[in-house]
Amino acid sequence: MNDHLPMAPFLGTDRLGRRLTDEERHSFEALLRAHDFHGARRYALLFAIKKCRNVAGAEDLVGRACVRLVRWGWDPNEVPLAARLARLVWSEWTHAVAETKAARDAERAFHRELKATESKSAKSHEDRVIAAADEEREETYARDQIIKLRAAMVEAKDSVNLLWLDFTLQGITDMKDMARRSGRQPEEFYAATKRRKRMVVRLAATDRGVILEQDEKDEGDA
Amino acid sequence: MTTPPTHREVWQRLLDEAGEDEVERVTRLSPAEVEKQLAAHGFEAGAERAKADAFLEDLVAGRIEEQAGIATTGKAEEKGAAQAVSAAVVAPPEKAPARAAPEPQRPRTAIALLIAATSAAAGGAVVYATMTPAGVGAPAPDDVALAKAAEWRTKAGAACDAKDWAKCLAALDEARALDPAGDAAAVLKERRERAMRGILGER
Numbered sequence: 232m233n234d235h236l237p238m239a240p241f242l243g244t245d246r247l248g249r250r251l252t253d254e255e256r257h258s259f260e261a262l263l264r265a266h267d268f269h270g271a272r273r274y275a276l277l278f279a280i281k282k283c284r285n286v287a288g289a290e291d292l293v294g295r296a297c298v299r300l301v302r303w304g305w306d307p308n309e310v311p312l313a314a315r316l317a318r319l320v321w322s323e324w325t326h327a328v329a330e331t332k333a334a335r336d337a338e339r340a341f342h343r344e345l346k347a348t349e350s351k352s353a354k355s356h357e358d359r360v361i362a363a364a365d366e367e368r369e370e371t372y373a374r375d376q377i378i379k380l381r382a383a384m385v386e387a388k389d390s391v392n393l394l395w396l397d398f399t400l401q402g403i404t405d406m407k408d409m410a411r412r413s414g415r416q417p418e419e420f421y422a423a424t425k426r427r428k429r430m431v432v433r434l435a436a437t438d439r440g441v442i443l444e445q446d447e448k449d450e451g452d453a
Numbered sequence: 454m455t456t457p458p459t460h461r462e463v464w465q466r467l468l469d470e471a472g473e474d475e476v477e478r479v480t481r482l483s484p485a486e487v488e489k490q491l492a493a494h495g496f497e498a499g500a501e502r503a504k505a506d507a508f509l510e511d512l513v514a515g516r517i518e519e520q521a522g523i524a525t526t527g528k529a530e531e532k533g534a535a536q537a538v539s540a541a542v543v544a545p546p547e548k549a550p551a552r553a554a555p556e557p558q559r560p561r562t563a564i565a566l567l568i569a570a571t572s573a574a575a576g577g578a579v580v581y582a583t584m585t586p587a588g589v590g591a592p593a594p595d596d597v598a599l600a601k602a603a604e605w606r607t608k609a610g611a612a613c614d615a616k617d618w619a620k621c622l623a624a625l626d627e628a629r630a631l632d633p634a635g636d637a638a639a640v641l642k643e644r645r646e647r648a649m650r651g652i653l654g655e656r
Contacts, residue, residue, distance in 0.1 A: 244518060251518065274480055274482075277494075282475075325468050379622075400458070431468065
């Protein structure tokens with residue numbers, strides 16, 4: 232990948248709030264080619280196959296990640312293209328876009344119908360209702376995942392991570408502060424990070440119907 | 454006074470934290486290693502190159518935005534028209550999103566949909582140490598799967614009675630993976646709710 236090129240960030244259509252112009256499309260394409268898009272995509276593909284364990288699923292994940300790249304943009308100064316794409320794959324994988332899209336589409340269809348039979352103000356009502364439903368679903372899903380994580384911590388008798396989780400939910404994020412408040416050593420909290428990451432990866436995998444082998448579970452220990 | 458974050462914010466933080474390591478594990482591989490591993494999974498270099506080319510062609514032709522339904526609303530188009538050409542790439546040094554994760558339009562999973570549909574706080578404990586691989590998402594579970602699901606549900610009931618909430622939820626999850634439709638039963642919903650309340654009570 233060429234790290235010596237001018238590094239203008241590509242903002243992405245979500246931030247721009249519109250489609251790209253022809254000139255922007257060509258500039259972005261040139262930027263991607265200059266940063267070895269083909270090679271970067273292969274890293275993303277490998278990451279995807281490691282996550283979802285089937286070729287079609289991996290192709291789908293990478294395809295969605297590439298679209299996300301257009302929407303969310305990329306700053307070459309901050310992260311290489313391969314890592315950016317892999318992060319987008321991770322994001323797609325951990326949030327199961329496909330399933331929720333169907334629900335959202337159904338919701339939108341319902342509200343389109345509503346709009347057709349209501350007054351002019353229906354559009355803003357539609358937007359408000361969809362946004363509120365989205366937000367509620369996201370919060371409920373996150374709460375559900377945290378409950379599962381807590382259960383896994385309880386099962387593993389991981390008292391430090393249980394403390395970490397409780398402090399974090401209270402808005403305390405500094406590990407030294409956590410250590411001071413709990414009478415533990417800061418090192419214990421730092422050491423717990425690796426265990427916590429593994430639990431989250433396992434939880435995300437289970438959520439997507441992937442059962443990790445023991446050696447994969449322990450990979451992070453190496 | 455510290456403001457408590459939302460569950461969404463905490464979960465996102467956890468995902469970001471875990472994702473960094475996961476991504477790094479792959480991106481630190483050499484291109485040759487990536488090639489070798491992809492070949493082992495059955496990917497063909499030529500075909501993948503063609504797919505990458507197709508994406509770039511679609512990008513230039515505007516088909517990506519079209520297919521993804523990007524900024525199709527009048528409002529967005531108007532905003533776009535008012536902006537300078539090439540603003541997307543030759544941009545002011547405002548930082549683009551650093552991470553993939555903290556975006557406002559957050560997708561959710563099927564579990565979230567189930568929760569929304571049933572208005573129940575569904576979920577479950579995952580007792581990894583005792584977990585066994587289970588069939589996931591089978592559209593029409595066979596008799597064996599149904600029998601196993603029933604077995605898990607019996608175990609869940611026993612665990613629930615014993616107030617072993619984590620095991621109760623884990624067993625309910627196992628059963629749901631084998632027989633998703635059966636999970637809609639009122640008694641199971643109630644059991645799941647109890648277990649979740651029990652787990653939260655352990656705090």
